[in-house]
Amino acid sequence: MxxxxxxxxxxxxxxxxxxxxxxxxxxxxxxxxxxxxxxxxxxxxxxxxxxxxxxxxxxxxxxxxxxxxxxxxxxxxxxxxxxxxxxLTPTEQAAIVERDRLVAALGRYPETGGFSIACVGGIDSDEAVRRLEAEVVAAEEVPDLTDWWDEPFGDDTEVAIGFTDVPGGCVVVQPWGRAASLPAVTRPLSTDTVVHALYDNPKSGSQGSVDRDGTTVDRDLVPGGWSAAGSTAEVFLAHLYAGRPVAYCCAFVALRPENAEAFTKPARWAILPDRIRWDL
Missing domain, CATH: 1.25.40.20 (Ankyrin repeat-containing domain)
Structure with missing residues (x-):
């Protein structure tokens, strides 16, 4: 027909x-x-x-x-x-209020593509760094990050990622590549919790994944897209955050960032170990 x-x-x-x-x-x-x-x-x-x-x-x-x-x-x-x-239930009504707050908090972010994020529920950035066995870069050694595209960390740029604590958990971000969304990163981060990752592929758009308790449970997702399969809550979440992929990832794991700085100005940087480097 x-x-x-x-x-x-x-x-x-x-x-x-x-x-x-x-x-x-x-x-x-x-x-x-x-x-x-x-x-x-x-x-x-x-x-x-x-x-x-x-x-x-x-x-x-x-x-x-x-x-x-x-x-x-x-x-x-x-x-x-x-x-x-x-x-609508009180929980659903509260979700609408949080959607409005979260979208306003993130503002115009992202304005460019090519980034990756992992929204991690329930753990702070100290624990995230520990789980990844990453090497924290001393504050005085963090290079000028004005230009994301200038390989700021030299040969380690591909495996340099930022970490920031936010209410509800932490945000892991790489503004210039996909490292924050790699399974080798998201799976260990998800032990006893949940991670929604996103790689904004310049060629094919948003590519999302969900990991729970060390296992990838869903991949090839389009966070903030127009699909709406899943549970009652997941259908509602897809509707609320259509066209807002980063906000969707935050909401999925109940992160409540107060602004976009967790994504644009990470609190600290770390270098991933060589075992993850080989996955790039």
Missing amino acids: EWLNQLHTAAAHGMASEVAAILGKTDDVDAISDGRTALWRAVFARKHENADLLLAAGADPTRPMMSGWSPARLSLATDHPITTDEV
């Missing part, structure tokens, strides 16, 4: 005029594709005009899908709610 793919794509990414044109060829406005309706996709993507058109065409806003989220209930997290008897 070519019209089905067209309708779902237009609902999430197209203009209202595109949705209107396709609706004229549609025999089932609530047809399911990948577990969701076109109305659900429009609400998830905050395409409010598209959602209004689909509702006018008879789309059902109360139909539960995607771990129980109906389009109407999901819309309660937007500034264009659909009238419904459903409600």
